[in-house]
Amino acid sequence: MTAVPIGHALLVAGVLFSLGLTGLIVRRNLLFMLLSIEVMLNAAGLAFVVAGSAWGQPDGQVMFVFILTTAAAEVAVGLALLLLMNRRFDTLDTAAASSMRG
């Protein structure tokens, strides 16, 4: 098994992150925005793993575990928000929750 060049791997991570960010910006639905954030988090995790293997260090994988934990917490909070939003506004469109605008 030949090692993937670090440049390619980081490119994939960058593309993933950009896709996630784009999804976050263009999607109105809160569920899809949470999915996009997951994608971005995993992109960051991928970058860590790639960098760790390139330097032969375990730190990258340790960081990935951290990111997974963070993602789990984020999902817990995010889904709770999603449920509450659905109950209050009867929709998942984030534009509906803009009553605190300046």
Added chain:
Amino acid sequence: MTDLLWVIPALPFLGFLVLVFAGSRLSTSAVAAVGVGSVGLSAVLTLVLGAGFLSSPPPDGALRVTIAEWMSAGGFDVRFGLYLDALAMVMLFVVTFVGSWIHLYASEYMRTDPGYARFFAYMNLFVAAMLVLVLADSLPLLFLGWEGVGVCSYLLIGFWYQDDANARAAVKAFQVTRVGDAAMAVGLLLLFAHLGTLDIQPLLAAATAEWEIGTVAASIAALLLLGGAVGKSAQLPLQTWLPDAMAGPTPVSALIHAATMVTAGVYLIARMHPLFLLAPEVQVLVGIVGALTLLIAGFSALAQTDLKRILAYSTISQIGYMFVALGVGSWHAAIFHLFTHAFFKALLFLGAGAIINAVHHEQNIHRMGGLRTELPLVFWTFLIGGASLAGLPLVTAGFFSKDLILWGAFSAPIPAGNVLWAAGLLGSFLTGLYTFRMIFVVFFGAAHGHVHERPGVRMRTTLLVLAAFAVVAGYLETPHLLGHITVFSHFLASAVPVVEASEAVLASEPLALAVAVMVSLAALAAAWFLFLERRALADAIAESGVGRAVGRFWLSGFGFDRLYHWLFVAPFTVLAERNRSDVVDVLYGAIAAISRGLHYVLRTSQTGRLRWYAASVGVGAVILLMLLIRP
């Protein structure tokens, strides 16, 4: 003997406390007993003390009593210390003796007034404050009394405060004297900064030891004290408050605005005379201020129609004489005139009060007339007072004291002496003219209406006693030609220097005396001719175009009120109007407005749209990364 000294100011103060806290529950006669009794008792004590002082003078010429510590901070110690020397003794006598007679008069004069207890409370407080002023052995304590009499003056001018004009006159008096008081306070601070003490005697000793004649610091300090004296004694340029102060009850005018408080400035300068000797220019300025004031006030008195305002201008003018005497270093002459003036001017005011009561509170002299037969006692006592004021030769106290001042100016070894003497002579003529104009118009001629009320026994007694003093007080000090009695100056010599004229100057005394006598007689003759014999002529002069303009100018007191209105009041009101929206607040208002503006700008970014926030976080992260990566 010495132990009794503190009781003299304490008694009127006690009277004040009693009347303030229990006055409304006391009967009229009880109020009168407390009000008159406290001051009367002080007067008796003063006489006892004075007799002791005369029979066995204290070794260094002064009694000192320390009652209590007032404040002590570092090197600054002020005690409630009393200091009684010959100068203070004279003032003490004037304040308590004349004061108690005026109180007695007022107990009848004010008897129908609903504010009877309040009146006597203020009057007693005034006497207490005046006694503190006179007896103080340190300048802060003197200043306490000084401000105390100012407050009482304010309260009593505005005694009938229901009338807006009276309240305004009170405020005016308070504010105008405040100008002088501020100068005096600065002067005290200056003296303390330079000499390190404010106890009068050590301070004067230190000033004489440390400062040479003509030192700038001494001149400035003397000038500032003169400012205070000018305000309190209603001299140029702060004289405008006194004519309006006549809004108060007549006994107040007699006590505060004729006999005692307004002479406090003269007392201050006499008390601080070593300081003025160190500043000869300022001393000459004192004389010039006095001369100008006595002329301006004399002319103004000539055109007044209100009986009390004539007397008010006359008071300003007579205090001008005292300032002239101070200016030429004739300290004892100033105090002697203060002494005689207290009697005859109080007498004139009290007589005026009796007249005004008799003619239904009419104060315009042209609506009086013919009162000679209706009020004989008031007429004769008023005549004595007027003659004393006009300095009718030989028989009146005013003649001797005024002549002493004129002689002091004439014999003074300073260049300005002759000018001051001439001004004094002209003023003497004016005094005679306006005094006898007043007497002739009020008491002679055709009667207008009935006499409504005659003075009772208390008012009559007071008038008689003061009239007696207005005659005999003069014989305490007479010129060389007329017996050369020097009881008064001999008594004062331990407190103020008494300068004797040289032999060469003495030779011309007969001439000076003759001129003074002739001037006062000429004034009497002129007044008789103009206001009694040829009244039509005087009216014709007054009615002519020039006469009318000059009369209006004099009536307004040389237009000082209008000048000050134009100089100070009008600019102030304009500024106040401009400053309605608080100019200073513009800076702080601007800060608030800018932050509010920024807030409006930033608020538009708070759209409440989650996706926009996410996008801007992304863009911000990109910008940050670019900044970090690019060197």
